[in-house]
Amino acid sequence: MSRKDWTAPAPLEIERPRLPWWTMLPRKVLWVVSPIIAAWLLAVSVNQMVRRCYRYPVTITTTATLTGVGFWAGWWWSLAAALTLAAGAGVWWWRWRESFGRIADRQVRSEWRRLRIYALVWRRTMRIAGIAHRVGRTWHYPRVRRVRADGWRDRVLVGLLHGQDPAAFEAHAGALAHSFGATSCRVRVAGPRRIWLDLIHRDTLATPIAPPALAAAAVDLRRLVVGMVETGREFVLRLLGNHILVVGSTGAGKSSVMWSLLWALAPAIRDGNVQVFGVDPKGGMELGRAPHLFTRLVNDNGPDAVDLLEHVAALTRQRAAMLRDANAKAWTPESGMPFLLLVVDELADVVAYQTDRNLKMRANAALQTICSQGRAPGVAVLGQVQDPRKSVLDFRHLFPTKIALRLDEADQVDLAFGDGARARGATAHEIPETTPGVAWTITDGRRQIDRVRAFHTDDAHLAQLDAYAQSGAGPRVLPVPARPEVAA
Numbered sequence: 001m002s003r004k005d006w007t008a009p010a011p012l013e014i015e016r017p018r019l020p021w022w023t024m025l026p027r028k029v030l031w032v033v034s035p036i037i038a039a040w041l042l043a044v045s046v047n048q049m050v051r052r053c054y055r056y057p058v059t060i061t062t063t064a065t066l067t068g069v070g071f072w073a074g075w076w077w078s079l080a081a082a083l084t085l086a087a088g089a090g091v092w093w094w095r096w097r098e099s100f101g102r103i104a105d106r107q108v109r110s111e112w113r114r115l116r117i118y119a120l121v122w123r124r125t126m127r128i129a130g131i132a133h134r135v136g137r138t139w140h141y142p143r144v145r146r147v148r149a150d151g152w153r154d155r156v157l158v159g160l161l162h163g164q165d166p167a168a169f170e171a172h173a174g175a176l177a178h179s180f181g182a183t184s185c186r187v188r189v190a191g192p193r194r195i196w197l198d199l200i201h202r203d204t205l206a207t208p209i210a211p212p213a214l215a216a217a218a219v220d221l222r223r224l225v226v227g228m229v230e231t232g233r234e235f236v237l238r239l240l241g242n243h244i245l246v247v248g249s250t251g252a253g254k255s256s257v258m259w260s261l262l263w264a265l266a267p268a269i270r271d272g273n274v275q276v277f278g279v280d281p282k283g284g285m286e287l288g289r290a291p292h293l294f295t296r297l298v299n300d301n302g303p304d305a306v307d308l309l310e311h312v313a314a315l316t317r318q319r320a321a322m323l324r325d326a327n328a329k330a331w332t333p334e335s336g337m338p339f340l341l342l343v344v345d346e347l348a349d350v351v352a353y354q355t356d357r358n359l360k361m362r363a364n365a366a367l368q369t370i371c372s373q374g375r376a377p378g379v380a381v382l383g384q385v386q387d388p389r390k391s392v393l394d395f396r397h398l399f400p401t402k403i404a405l406r407l408d409e410a411d412q413v414d415l416a417f418g419d420g421a422r423a424r425g426a427t428a429h430e431i432p433e434t435t436p437g438v439a440w441t442i443t444d445g446r447r448q449i450d451r452v453r454a455f456h457t458d459d460a461h462l463a464q465l466d467a468y469a470q471s472g473a474g475p476r477v478l479p480v481p482a483r484p485e486v487a488a
């Protein structure tokens with residue numbers, strides 16, 4: 001056989017087995033340090049046991065108790081104890097279902113999911129997704145600190161590695177969702193080197209939500225209930241000292257946010273404590289469904305609409321001057337003046353698509369005056385727009401609360417909310433067409449982004465709302481200041 005016919009042997013691919021360092025010590029030294037090593041091993045084992053008890057308290061306590069009873073008193077007694085425990089849980093579930101669900105069911109479910117899902121595939125998933133890191137021969141994994149299973153989602157508190165940031169998880173949100181059997185995964189920052197992964201299993205907002213009975217109680221302008229948050233909480237909007245921008249493609253359900261807000265405001269509107277001005281460039285097809293709610297309603301985007309916007313801008317300036325004179329910081333119900341709400345059904349028609357340049361400029365100036373000066377003197381704007389681009393609405397930043405319903409493109413999410421919102425989980429572009437009224441919402445100054453659904457107000461609700469508004473004392477007509485004030 002010539003040298004040419006030789007086949008190079010395959011390189012050895014196994015790692016050399018590693019023995020603990022102390023096994024290399026000379027025997028005499030080993031005798032001396034063995035108590036220290038034994039104490040250290042004991043401490044490690046105790047630490048592991050305590051951790052397991054902390055992670056699975058119900059499972060470990062129950063198993064240990066039943067096993068202890070079995071050894072100590074006999075296995076029939078152990079079976080009897082298990083049956084007593086099950087009967088106790090059954091009575092708890094039957095009589096006090098809410099507390100059973102909140103305490104026992106959640107705890108057992110959390111332990112089960114941690115054991116069955118996260119303990120089993122966590123490390124493998126972290127390695128394949130490239131989130132775990134290898135330094136030398138050692139793999140470093142982000143640590144699962146806590147698991148809370150709410151039924152419709154799992155919340156997993158994760159301790160980040162040194163040098164790692166939440167973006168590492170945000171970039172692999174899809175892979176994490178698939179690996180852990182969820183429909184989506186969101187990342188929330190919980191604190192330094194701590195993030196929550198929200199792994200969603202079921203959409204709690206899948207069915208439309210009817211509005212409650214028209215409120216008889218006093219209306220709180222800081223807390224108007226307009227729907228439900230996916231966690232089951234009320235979806236609350238603040239009108240006092242705020243403006244709200246609603247963004248969504250056609251048919252996304254923008255008007256349901258507006259009608260839900262007017263529904264919550266209805267008693268105050270009926271009593272004249274809140275006055276609503278409306279601009280509906282679609283010829284009254286939307287706002288004209290309950291016209292008696294409006295002190296003034298214009299059904300186009302022409303001169304009348306601009307007059308109305310300038311009227312509200314003038315009232316805003318007038319009120320601001322009155323507050324200044326009275327040394328008051330902000331509007332209060334005690335001021336005797338009604339709170340003003342301006343609703344613009346499609347902002348783009350008024351400030352961008354208007355072909356008359358003069359009208360467009362006047363509308364922009366008036367709206368910016370109201371948005372920039374209206375919060376303190378009790379004037380709020382609720383604007384709706386389909387296209388959140390800056391070229392369409394360049395004063396989006398003047399709306400502290402933003403609500404994004406279904407959007408056509410992923411880029412529109414950050415346009416609506418600001419940079420980074422999509423990566424933090426506000427996936428408005430993924431809202432299906434089958435769930436109109438579902439939205440993401442964010443308020444300036446708060447990091448929290450909520451997934452919500454507005455109430456579904458149908459024709460019968462709007463007829464009821466209109467009749468309810470009509471039954472009141474009727475709006476107090478406010479004097480219109482002279483126009484030059486607006487231009488000033």
Ligand SMILES: Nc1ncnc2c1ncn2[C@@H]1O[C@H](COP(=O)(O)OP(=O)(O)OP(=O)(O)O)[C@@H](O)[C@H]1O
Nearest residue numbers: 208249250251252253254255256436437454455456
């Ligand atoms: N919150 C909701 N829950 C259930 N269905 C809703 C909800 N909001 C709207 N819908 C339904 O979705 C459809 C479209 O709603 P809507 O007209 O409000 O959308 P839009 O965003 O205002 O559309 P456009 O921009 O074309 O006016 C309607 O059939 C309506 O009944």
